[in-house]
Amino acid sequence: MIPPRLIYKRGLLKILDQRVLPDKIKYARARTCRETAKHIKEMTLRGAPLIGCAAAYGYALSFSSQVPRTWRVLEKKLAKNALLLKKARPTAAALFYAVDRIHKKALDFIKPLKNAKPDSKNRSSLFSVIENEAHTIALEDKISTLKMAEFGASLLKKQTVVLTYCNAGALATMGIGTAIGAITMAAELGKIKQVYACETRPYLQGARLTMWELMKQSVPSILITDNMAGHIMKTCKVNAVIVGADSIASNGDTANKIGTYVAAVLAERHKIPFYVIAPSNTIDLELAGGNEIKIEERAPREVTMICGINIAPESANARHPAFDVTPASLITAIITEKGVIKPVNKTNILKNLNLSVL
Amino acid sequence: MIPPRLIYKRGLLKILDQRVLPDKIKYARARTCRETAKHIKEMTLRGAPLIGCAAAYGYALSFSSQVPRTWRVLEKKLAKNALLLKKARPTAAALFYAVDRIHKKALDFIKPLKNAKPDSKNRSSLFSVIENEAHTIALEDKISTLKMAEFGASLLKKQTVVLTYCNAGALATMGIGTAIGAITMAAELGKIKQVYACETRPYLQGARLTMWELMKQSVPSILITDNMAGHIMKTCKVNAVIVGADSIASNGDTANKIGTYVAAVLAERHKIPFYVIAPSNTIDLELAGGNEIKIEERAPREVTMICGINIAPESANARHPAFDVTPASLITAIITEKGVIKPVNKTNILKNLNLSVL
Numbered sequence: 280m281i282p283p284r285l286i287y288k289r290g291l292l293k294i295l296d297q298r299v300l301p302d303k304i305k306y307a308r309a310r311t312c313r314e315t316a317k318h319i320k321e322m323t324l325r326g327a328p329l330i331g332c333a334a335a336y337g338y339a340l341s342f343s344s345q346v347p348r349t350w351r352v353l354e355k356k357l358a359k360n361a362l363l364l365k366k367a368r369p370t371a372a373a374l375f376y377a378v379d380r381i382h383k384k385a386l387d388f389i390k391p392l393k394n395a396k397p398d399s400k401n402r403s404s405l406f407s408v409i410e411n412e413a414h415t416i417a418l419e420d421k422i423s424t425l426k427m428a429e430f431g432a433s434l435l436k437k438q439t440v441v442l443t444y445c446n447a448g449a450l451a452t453m454g455i456g457t458a459i460g461a462i463t464m465a466a467e468l469g470k471i472k473q474v475y476a477c478e479t480r481p482y483l484q485g486a487r488l489t490m491w492e493l494m495k496q497s498v499p500s501i502l503i504t505d506n507m508a509g510h511i512m513k514t515c516k517v518n519a520v521i522v523g524a525d526s527i528a529s530n531g532d533t534a535n536k537i538g539t540y541v542a543a544v545l546a547e548r549h550k551i552p553f554y555v556i557a558p559s560n561t562i563d564l565e566l567a568g569g570n571e572i573k574i575e576e577r578a579p580r581e582v583t584m585i586c587g588i589n590i591a592p593e594s595a596n597a598r599h600p601a602f603d604v605t606p607a608s609l610i611t612a613i614i615t616e617k618g619v620i621k622p623v624n625k626t627n628i629l630k631n632l633n634l635s636v637l
Numbered sequence: 638m639i640p641p642r643l644i645y646k647r648g649l650l651k652i653l654d655q656r657v658l659p660d661k662i663k664y665a666r667a668r669t670c671r672e673t674a675k676h677i678k679e680m681t682l683r684g685a686p687l688i689g690c691a692a693a694y695g696y697a698l699s700f701s702s703q704v705p706r707t708w709r710v711l712e713k714k715l716a717k718n719a720l721l722l723k724k725a726r727p728t729a730a731a732l733f734y735a736v737d738r739i740h741k742k743a744l745d746f747i748k749p750l751k752n753a754k755p756d757s758k759n760r761s762s763l764f765s766v767i768e769n770e771a772h773t774i775a776l777e778d779k780i781s782t783l784k785m786a787e788f789g790a791s792l793l794k795k796q797t798v799v800l801t802y803c804n805a806g807a808l809a810t811m812g813i814g815t816a817i818g819a820i821t822m823a824a825e826l827g828k829i830k831q832v833y834a835c836e837t838r839p840y841l842q843g844a845r846l847t848m849w850e851l852m853k854q855s856v857p858s859i860l861i862t863d864n865m866a867g868h869i870m871k872t873c874k875v876n877a878v879i880v881g882a883d884s885i886a887s888n889g890d891t892a893n894k895i896g897t898y899v900a901a902v903l904a905e906r907h908k909i910p911f912y913v914i915a916p917s918n919t920i921d922l923e924l925a926g927g928n929e930i931k932i933e934e935r936a937p938r939e940v941t942m943i944c945g946i947n948i949a950p951e952s953a954n955a956r957h958p959a960f961d962v963t964p965a966s967l968i969t970a971i972i973t974e975k976g977v978i979k980p981v982n983k984t985n986i987l988k989n990l991n992l993s994v995l
Contacts, residue, residue: 477864478940478948480838480862486948502953503940504839506896510895538865538867541866574868583844586943590841590943591844595844595860598833598865598869
């Protein structure tokens with residue numbers, strides 16, 4: 280089985296270090312909100328849903344044992360920590376969702392207490408409320424992966440040959456994963472003939488993490504470099520491309536790991552359905568379209584070095600956009616824990632979220 | 638300047654080892670035809686035109702100082718060596734071209750001598766003919782790169798933003814390169830604003846070789862991972878994609894380094910002209926279309942390991958097709974030393990080769 284990604288005990292968050300997987304099972308530690316944000320930024324953990332859960336626990340780590348002088352002081356501190364967490368990765372919608380949600384829970388708790396003085400008792404109650412909310416966010420994520428997997432697997436036919444990208448697996452969530460969740464559930468139903476996993480440069484999440492997960496679950500899997508996707512789609516009867524998502528705009532445009540857009544363009548050319556599987560908290564209704572999604576630009580040295588070894592001439596320029604945007608028009612369906620959005624458009628997205636058209 | 642790729646002296650071919658570039662300038666040695674074939678297979682050198690030239694020199698290394706017992710014995714040996722060389726890389730058309738050409742030269746020389754006994758004098762004459770032919774093939778390659786560069790550069794406008802793939806540079810030829818030759822010539826004419834070089838997994842020819850060549854020639858260059866090509870085309874005003882070729886069928890379908898097809902599909906989506914630059918000996922008229930091009934399948938460990946480090950779980954399955962095929966319909970123009978083939982179809986290809994329609 281895949282080891283737990285996050286282990287929270289009051290005052291400590293243990294984080295499965297995904298940078299050294301699959302070679303080593305090692306846990307990093309965060310004792311503060313700042314340390315949690317640092318781990319998110321430095322990709323000790325990754326995967327939008329998991330980042331959201333880690334941030335919720337990180338928010339709980341804001342609490343010191345000290346009773347705050349005033350509620351105002353505490354509110355200010357919590358707001359600062361919420362911002363710190365949200366800034367750690369600018370593209371993951373689940374991060375903003377989780378932090379906003381837990382922060383609101385805290386503020387809602389504090390509101391009626393404004394006239395009372397903070398003491399160890401109400402501080403402790405607040406702390407429990409916050410911790411419970413973090414646990415709830417994590418539990419909801421776990422449950423939602425099961426629902427997504429069911430919806431996703433139901434779309435696949437017997438003898439499916441899947442291509443997947445990056446890692447949208449257990450390691451990206453608290454549960455069984457999004458894209459990989461659907462694939463493994465379909466495999467249990469005997470529907471999966473073959474999975475091709477793109478290695479996903481520069482961090483190689485596909486090679487290191489997705490292959491590890493698929494092999495652990497005995498799903499027939501073949502690793503390819505990202506640039507092989509076209510040849511494999513053309514020659515290997517791929518009939519489904521399944522990926523996760525980091526942020527989905529209200530029109531369905533989807534940001535996911537850099538290269539996902541390439542897979543979508545190739546899928547369209549080869550008339551292969553392209554499925555995005557992500558929890559509904561990945562959908563940010565405030566974003567009208569993909570051009571409003573902020574694309575994180577990471578350090579060029581993450582491209583020019585692999586495993587600590589320089590692969591380019593010294594002082595070579597490089598770019599490292601960490602995500603790209605796949606327009607809704609290239610997406611056959613988006614699958615959330617609430618169901619299947621197909622065709623992908625604003626009306627159907629709002630319907631999925633049980634909201635009426637604005 | 639780029640160091641010489643091949644240095645031939647009677648009995649010895651020194652080969653610039655491209656596997657350790659740009660870190661080290663190191664020459665490997667071949668003293669026999671078999672050793673030359675091994676270096677080609679193991680990618681000590683690469684690049685279709687350069688492979689052709691190396692094979693021609695490798696053929697010359699077949700000659701021992703011994704006078705053969707009969708012409709028949711020598712012919713048999715030469716045929717065996719020709720086959721050995723041609724089998725080293727199954728996709729490079731220039732390899733077959735060069736070996737067939739030099740082998741025919743040898744057979745043509747031997748033919749009128751059939752009644753004479755081999756002696757040190759006619760053996761020595763034959764050796765000179767062979768060596769001269771190898772030098773001629775290499776010189777022709779050098780000259781053809783200059784012509785291709787001129788034709789290629791003439792197609793580019795001011796402020797061109799190019800995306801290139803793999804290494805179709807000086808390191809792939811005896812001259813200034815094919816795709817990179819055109820780019821550097823255009824840069825000298827002040828036409829190049831920016832070049833994006835795809836790293837080209839798994840061998841990283843783009844990161845290691847193309848970036849090195851471009852930086853040495855002060856062409857503004859940015860390295861990207863292959864999966865970034867879509868995002869970069871969409872957001873960075875790329876207005877030309879320029880690549881080399883390993884094999885071109887008579888209808889214009891083109892095999893080139895794995896991932897080239899992906900770049901072509903993306904170029905089409907973004908309405909960016911897609912140029913293939915390759916010497917005319919890359920065109921194999923015996924191939925009706927791309928589906929007849931033999932795609933070399935290399936060792937999976939070349940995918941699962943980078944710089945000697947495992948990037949995938951132990952015993953992970955992987956595929957390593959070394960090339961893919963871009964259909965003629967996605968190619969804006971093919972540029973050979975004889976001119977520009979546009980639109981790309983059999984009639985125009987035959988015209989370029991100064992042949993009438995068959």
